[in-house]
Structures are given as C-alpha cells and as structure tokens.
Amino acid sequence: MNNLHCNHFSMHPELILHLLRNHRTLFRRHLQSQQLTYADHGHPEQVLELRKVKIPSALQADQVQYSMLAASINPADINQIQGVYPVKPTLPAVGGNEGVLRIEAVGNEVTNLRVGDWAIPAQAGFGTWRNVGVANAKDLLKINNQLSVAEAATLAVNPSTAYRMLQDFVHLQPGDVVLQNGATSAVGQNVIQLCKHFGYTSVNIIRDKSNTVDSIDYLKELGADHILTENQLKSEDAEMLFSNIAAPKLGLNCISGRSTVFMAAALCSNGKLVTYGGMSKQPLQVPTGTLIFKRIQLHGFWMSAWNAQQKNQTERLHMLNTLTDLLLQRKLRTPRLEMIPFKDYKLAIKQACDATTTTTARKQLLVFES
Incomplete structure (x- = not known):
C-alpha cells in the first residue's frame, strides 16, 4: 500500500508544484474580511454594522490583496454615512476614506506595488474600515513605510489640505x-507647523473652552506665532496684535x-478667504464692505476634488x-490622536460623532491587528 501511494505521487510532480506555487491563493479562499458597513444612510451609531465577507478566491492580473494597518475617522466619513457628503458610494458600502x-499579494500584471509595500x-470612497481586502492596483498610491502607522494613516487628508x-x-x-x-483642528495643527517651516507668521483663533490654557500651550509648542480666543476678537488684545x-x-x-466676519475685516486688500469646513453649521458671514472696498476674494477648497x-x-x-520628508525629519507631527483597536469601533465612532461640532477633540484612528 505504501509503495502504491509513493508511485501515485511520483507520477504527478506537476500537481505538487502547482500546489506549492498557489498556496497563497488556497489560503485566500479561507480569508474573511471584517468590514464596517452601512446599508442605509443615517446616524453612524445606528446604521453601521460589522459584517464578515469572503475575499475573492484568486486575484485578477491587475489586483492586489491587502491588510489594513490603520484607518482614520474624519468628519467627512461621518457626513458620508449620514448621506450629506458629495461622495456617495453605492450601498451597501464600507465606511472610511483614509x-x-x-x-x-499582487496579480501578475501589477508593476507599481510589491508584497510588503505600504x-x-x-x-x-475606498472603504478603509475593513481588516483585509482586494483592490485594483491603480486605486492605490505607494508611500514610504518608514513613517509610523499613525503618520501614514493620516497623511492624505489633514496635512495635504493644509x-x-x-x-x-x-x-x-x-x-x-x-x-x-x-x-x-487637525488641519489647523498642520497649518501652524507648515507656516513655521515655510517662514509664514500664523495668527490662530481658537474657541473658549475649559481646556483653553492647555490648547494654547500645545499650539505654541507646534510653532503658533499668535493665538486669540473668540472672546478676544473684539477686545484690545486683537486690536493691538493687528x-x-x-x-x-x-x-x-x-x-x-x-467667525468669518472678523476674519474678512482683518485681511489685507485683495486678501483671500478660503473655506474648507463649516463646523458651526452656520452660513459663511462676510461684511459687504470688505468685498466692495477691500476686494476680498472668497474661495472654497475640497481636497477630494483636487485629488480627482x-x-x-x-x-x-x-x-x-x-x-x-517633513514627517521623517520631525518638522511635522500628526495631530493629537486616539488610537482604538478595530474591535472597539463602537467607541471610536461615538467619540468621532461627538466631535463633529468641535475642533478640540482628538482625531480617532482605528488600528488593525498586524
């Protein structure tokens, strides 16, 4: 009987080679992706659901298989789930954009990425709130894996916007x-550091909160030149500064x-006011005279549209x-973060939702098991 078995396998060496060459494909058949998904728009705490989805059994030539290391939760992610964000993935969708x-693993025609790359x-609209997945290689950008996971996970939105x-x-x-x-805010912290790097003088307005002193100390540590609270905008402090x-x-x-009434009035003639958010949920307010007599220009900026x-x-x-390079040289640091394991996503989502009307809360970062 033993001899028969030995003869059987010795007659099919190509079968053994095939199994060895394709062990990753066989392994992938047993992989399941844990995905934080929503089938309807609504409050994230109510519509998000953790689902298990099978990974495709084999990669197409232009595809890659990946493992998520970390994914941020930005205000845009919350708005997207609520259905009020311009980017609306087909439902059901996986949450997360960054x-x-x-x-x-890589398909046999992929040239821009290799196994181990970040x-x-x-x-x-990528759907980053999942532990593993498959994507077309052209939908990914290789980055330097000498960055920390937190630095890499937050590179695309806040520092890029600033x-x-x-x-x-x-x-x-x-x-x-x-x-x-x-x-x-996360963008604001990056603005301060980039202004310092480029030699620009930054004047920074913050809200009056119970932790105002801590915020002022932290922003000065980042390189803020001048800091005013909202209550100081009509005081002699602001008048003396300007x-x-x-x-x-x-x-x-x-x-x-x-807030923008003061900002527009403070700008120089032909100055530009760029709006990239509306945390107060109030319309943009600008005095008519600043547009007529100072020729202030108003602009909007949306990072996703620029990227597209x-x-x-x-x-x-x-x-x-x-x-x-600035991150590796320690001339730029990530904003204050709270790193939360993916299994505790409910806590991260709650804290992110609670933070949508304030700029002082820490950014939430979902961290996956490596």
Whole structure:
C-alpha cells in the first residue's frame, strides 16, 4: 500500500508544484474580511454594522490583496454615512476614506506595488474600515513605510489640505501673515507647523473652552506665532496684535458663522478667504464692505476634488513626498490622536460623532491587528 501511494505521487510532480506555487491563493479562499458597513444612510451609531465577507478566491492580473494597518475617522466619513457628503458610494458600502494598508499579494500584471509595500487610497470612497481586502492596483498610491502607522494613516487628508491651501491661493513669502480659525483642528495643527517651516507668521483663533490654557500651550509648542480666543476678537488684545503685524494675506476658515466676519475685516486688500469646513453649521458671514472696498476674494477648497483631477497627479506625488520628508525629519507631527483597536469601533465612532461640532477633540484612528 505504501509503495502504491509513493508511485501515485511520483507520477504527478506537476500537481505538487502547482500546489506549492498557489498556496497563497488556497489560503485566500479561507480569508474573511471584517468590514464596517452601512446599508442605509443615517446616524453612524445606528446604521453601521460589522459584517464578515469572503475575499475573492484568486486575484485578477491587475489586483492586489491587502491588510489594513490603520484607518482614520474624519468628519467627512461621518457626513458620508449620514448621506450629506458629495461622495456617495453605492450601498451597501464600507465606511472610511483614509488609511494605510500593507500589500500581501499582487496579480501578475501589477508593476507599481510589491508584497510588503505600504499604500494609501488614491481617491475618496475606498472603504478603509475593513481588516483585509482586494483592490485594483491603480486605486492605490505607494508611500514610504518608514513613517509610523499613525503618520501614514493620516497623511492624505489633514496635512495635504493644509499644504494645498498654503500653496494654491496666495503666493506667500517668508514673513507673510496667515490667519486661521479652528486652529486646534487637525488641519489647523498642520497649518501652524507648515507656516513655521515655510517662514509664514500664523495668527490662530481658537474657541473658549475649559481646556483653553492647555490648547494654547500645545499650539505654541507646534510653532503658533499668535493665538486669540473668540472672546478676544473684539477686545484690545486683537486690536493691538493687528496694529503691530502686517495684515494677513490669507485666511483659512473651517468654522464659518460670525467667525468669518472678523476674519474678512482683518485681511489685507485683495486678501483671500478660503473655506474648507463649516463646523458651526452656520452660513459663511462676510461684511459687504470688505468685498466692495477691500476686494476680498472668497474661495472654497475640497481636497477630494483636487485629488480627482488628473492634471494634479504629478503635483500630488510631489506634495506627498514633501510631507513625508517633513514627517521623517520631525518638522511635522500628526495631530493629537486616539488610537482604538478595530474591535472597539463602537467607541471610536461615538467619540468621532461627538466631535463633529468641535475642533478640540482628538482625531480617532482605528488600528488593525498586524
């Protein structure tokens, strides 16, 4: 009997080679992806559900299999689930637009990625709240795996938004003044650090909270030049500050409401006010006179729309490389984060939802088992 078995296998060496070459494919057949999904729009705490989905049995030539390392929870993610965000994936959908993943296997025609590489989604709507998945290689951008997981997972949205707004609207020179509200927000923290790096003077408006002193100390540590609370905007403190510095050429707004009345008035003639958020949920308010007599210009900025334009792809890679270098040189740091295991996603979602009307809460980061 033993001899018969030996003869049987010795007659089929190609079968053994086939099994050895395709052990990863066989292994993938038993992989299940844990995905945080929603079948209807609504409050995230009510509509999100953790589902197990089988990974495709084999990769197509242009596909990769990946494991998520970490995924952020941004206000846009919450809005997307609520159905009020312009990017609306087909339902049911996996939540999450930003994160970092590691490549585990590649199709035989994939040339831009290798096993072990780190990558980030190329566009919004990727669905990063899952532990493993399969994607087309063209939908991913390779990044430097010398970054920390937290740095890589938060590279695409907040620092990129800050960088673009400082680069694209005003030709700033060292010494020029940038005025922003929501300075404690994740974007605001990046604006402060990039202003310091480029030599711009930052004037930062924060809300009056119980932890105001802590926030001021932290922003100064990041490199903030001047900090005003909202209550100080009509005081002698603000008047004295702006009498001693050049009028800001650029204003960055993520609050709207009454905050922008002051900002528009403070800008220099022909200054530009760029809006990238509306945390107050109030309309943008700008005095008519600033538009007529100071010729203030109003602009909106949306990172996802900028990323989607083909003409920006070369500049995008340059931007990501620049930001990566600054992170590795410790000239830029991630915003204050709270890293939460994926299994505790309910806590992370709750805290992210509670933070949608404030700029002082820590950014939530879902961390996956490696």
